[in-house]
Amino acid sequence: MIFARSLGAKSSGAHRLLRSSPLLVVNVTRSNLFRSMASANISSICLSIIDTSLHLISTSAAQFKHINSPEIQKLYEGFYKVSLETYFELWEAFVDIHDGIFVELKRDTKPVVIVSGDLDSIYPTYLSGLQTAYIPNSQCMTILNSSNMTFYDQPEETYKQIHHFFQNGNASPKSEDVFLQALHSELFERLDEQNQVTSENILRVDLLNHFQVFANGEQIVEGWNQRYAKQILIYLVMNPSVTREQLCDDLWGEVAAGKARHNLRMYLMHLRKLIKNDEYHFLRLDKEYIYLSGNIECDLTTLLKVLNEAWIEQDSIHKQHLCSQIFEQLNKNSFRILSDDWILRERDKWEEKLFTVSQFMSDVSLESEQLSKAIEYMEWAVHFQPDNEEMLKRIGDLYLRYSRLE
Numbered sequence: 587m588i589f590a591r592s593l594g595a596k597s598s599g600a601h602r603l604l605r606s607s608p609l610l611v612v613n614v615t616r617s618n619l620f621r622s623m624a625s626a627n628i629s630s631i632c633l634s635i636i637d638t639s640l641h642l643i644s645t646s647a648a649q650f651k652h653i654n655s656p657e658i659q660k661l662y663e664g665f666y667k668v669s670l671e672t673y674f675e676l677w678e679a680f681v682d683i684h685d686g687i688f689v690e691l692k693r694d695t696k697p698v699v700i701v702s703g704d705l706d707s708i709y710p711t712y713l714s715g716l717q718t719a720y721i722p723n724s725q726c727m728t729i730l731n732s733s734n735m736t737f738y739d740q741p742e743e744t745y746k747q748i749h750h751f752f753q754n755g756n757a758s759p760k761s762e763d764v765f766l767q768a769l770h771s772e773l774f775e776r777l778d779e780q781n782q783v784t785s786e787n788i789l790r791v792d793l794l795n796h797f798q799v800f801a802n803g804e805q806i807v808e809g810w811n812q813r814y815a816k817q818i819l820i821y822l823v824m825n826p827s828v829t830r831e832q833l834c835d836d837l838w839g840e841v842a843a844g845k846a847r848h849n850l851r852m853y854l855m856h857l858r859k860l861i862k863n864d865e866y867h868f869l870r871l872d873k874e875y876i877y878l879s880g881n882i883e884c885d886l887t888t889l890l891k892v893l894n895e896a897w898i899e900q901d902s903i904h905k906q907h908l909c910s911q912i913f914e915q916l917n918k919n920s921f922r923i924l925s926d927d928w929i930l931r932e933r934d935k936w937e938e939k940l941f942t943v944s945q946f947m948s949d950v951s952l953e954s955e956q957l958s959k960a961i962e963y964m965e966w967a968v969h970f971q972p973d974n975e976e977m978l979k980r981i982g983d984l985y986l987r988y989s990r991l992e
Contacts, residue, residue: 698724699751703732703739727751786881787866791823793886794915797923801861801868813856817926822869823884824929827877836928889915890936897939906950909943916940918969941970945977957988 698721702714711728718724727747732739792798799806810816834846863869870879896908921933944966951959964981
């Protein structure tokens with residue numbers, strides 16, 4: 587793992603640095619982690635544990651000859667005082683930090699260097715090397731005889747290498763050998779193919795008449811009534827990219843903002859597990875945004891797309907064709923599972939449009955002397971506005987005309 591020190595708080599200065607100068611990337615430091623965790627409301631006791639852990643990592647192991655040393659005992663005591671949920675919250679925040687950094691680094695940047703220590707057992711140098719394949723214009727720099735905190739273990743050598751980078755940028759030699767160029771090109775093609783395979787995963791969410799979720803054809807049955815998984819997934823399907831703040835406001839507006847964001851991290855962890863996100867990568871997160879990625883299919887969004895097309899269509903024949911598609915998918919229980927306040931407001935808008943197009947289809951059917959069809963569509967109009975006296979009168983007249991035909 588890497589952490590961009592200049593991106594710790596996503597300041598405007600950090601964004602300018604990304605686009606205007608060489609960027610130094612180093613492994614996560616105590617100050618960066620503390621600053622990021624503070625924004626995520628991590629408890630002070632957990633920060634104390636991190637502080638002790640980083641101190642132990644950066645201190646020679648020879649100083650701790652016995653497992654019962656005071657430092658080790660302090661670390662164990664700290665771990666036992668923290669709940670399991672806090673550890674998950676810490677990990678979620680750590681992942682969010684890195685997601686946001688990589689989104690920035692993949693954009694148009696100046697040269698980037700990833701600094702790692704050859705003795706780092708947490709993030710070995712080969713992982714840093716792999717990361718350069720996903721960051722344009724980047725290289726990996728290894729500091730000998732150092733672990734995670736290279737600037738602490740080998741400050742002079744780290745300074746020399748960083749200074750050299752700022753003076754020369756990415757001066758890594760490029761092979762002129764035709765065979766090696768072809769080999770490198772094929773390697774990157776394979777990486778692209780892997781990314782394309784990931785994007786072909788399909789998340790299907792049925793919302794129109796009942797709630798069902800399928801990941802690559804396999805139904806996910808259990809867990810939807812826990813930790814707001816169902817509500818959050820429905821919200822994200824209907825709002826594919828949204829800020830954490832907006833999601834919290836719409837779903838839990840009565841809850842204090844800090845607590846809502848704290849809970850959201852736990853809820854998202856549960857949702858990611860349900861949809862097998864580590865394997866399929868449907869859900870993407872950064873410090874501000876949450877969004878669905880890949881091939882997302884939903885019967886409700888498909889229907890709404892057709893409804894919007896029918897709403898603005900000027901050609902009567904094509905409009906009838908679109909309206910027929912809509913009512914073939916609907917039944918009288920459609921939308922019943924959509925009961926949260928935020929979606930009820932949207933549902934009112936859909937039903938207003940459906941009320942109008944059902945009248946249109948009833949009138950068209952009546953003009954073509956298809957009385958039974960006219961009644962069928964007028965029943966839909968009454969369904970969407972059951973207290974509309976004009977519609978009740980019109981359907982009564984249609985029933986009377988139909989009875990006379992018999």
